[in-house]
Amino acid sequence: MGDLMKNKFLVCIDSDGCAIDSMTIKHKEAFGPAFIKVWDIDDSKKNTILDQWNNINLYSLMRGINRFQGFLAILTLHPELVDNEQLNVFAEWIETTKALSDESLREKYKQTGLEIMGKALEWSDLVNSKIEVLPLAQPFDGVMDTIELIKSKADIAVVSSANFSAIKDEWQKCGLFKLVDYFYSQADGTKSECINKLIGMGYERDKMIMVGDALGDYKAAENNQIWFFPILAAKESLSWIDLKHKYLHLFLVQQFNKEIQEDLLLNMKKNLS
Known part of the structure; x- marks a missing residue:
């Protein structure tokens, strides 16, 4: 080449x-809200999690991390949402996969059947569908x-x-x-x-x-x-x-x-x- x-x-x-x-609107209108929906977050925690999502992904030194790294960061702050062993498997996938992509995640979900993998895939698909209907950036x-x-x-x-x-x-x-x-x-x-x-x-x-x-x-x-x-x-x-x-x-x-x-x-x- x-x-x-x-x-x-x-x-x-x-x-x-x-x-x-396109970054700010995607996080505020797609990534964060999709997380709330997929994990069925209670109204009492909704604003806190949305603020944490935006602060991590837009306004901190972690700005620009891959979507699945952001997903992991929020779950790490809220261990009540997921089994710790599953969280560790998800973290290991992030560290070892050749590509942090939907395709790689889908393959991992087929291999493990773990809820966290299924939730992450559902969330990512929902994010993609939300992004598709956002105003043209x-x-x-x-x-x-x-x-x-x-x-x-x-x-x-x-x-x-x-x-x-x-x-x-x-x-x-x-x-x-x-x-x-x-x-x-x-x-x-x-x-x-x-x-x-x-x-x-x-x-x-x-x-x-x-x-x-x-x-x-x-x-x-x-x-x-x-x-x-x-x-x-x-x-x-x-x-x-x-x-x-x-x-x-x-x-x-x-x-x-x-x-x-x-x-x-x-x-x-x-x-x-």
Whole structure:
């Protein structure tokens, strides 16, 4: 697949909450409410659990974790909802599965028949159906212009932990799909694994950068020894403007360095803590 390379530089971009303004509404209108329904949460606990879901997945350093990791995080806070042995099996699946996807979970449910696996699958299916009827998400201000500029100078890969059908729909309808060279989604493995696949195509690590809104995006970049640029939660448009007018140039002339990286990362952590 190395012959797909058009440029020596590659910019990897996360989708939900980074390029596309879809993350907040998905968590508040789909992920959280679906959890309440599937576990038949009592009204007295409903608001507490919804607040915990949103705080973990949107406003903490855990922002951007895979949906099943979020599912586990809430169940860990509420052990009364599930048998501890089943919770441990679910946690082990998260740690050992090759892909945190519906397909992998469905296979695990067939193997074990455990209630927690069935509930997680039911929840994930309900989340998908809720997302399908949400209003069409749009790119953050500044995204279109910046990605068009990137495309003129580098190859582009979307590297996301979201469902591919949702990513494809959002990127097609807003006109960004045609600008992307590669799409990697939930079923393709972790973000770290997906970046590693791109390195395997022949891109050099110092000519690759991951653009993301969560600490997990940074860790995926760090694991592969490539650069990282953060899109700050609630300051997304300003971040994209900064990328367009300053940091993209530094990356392309190879003056993006560890000191710049650390300053940007510190700002990201402060913004999420």
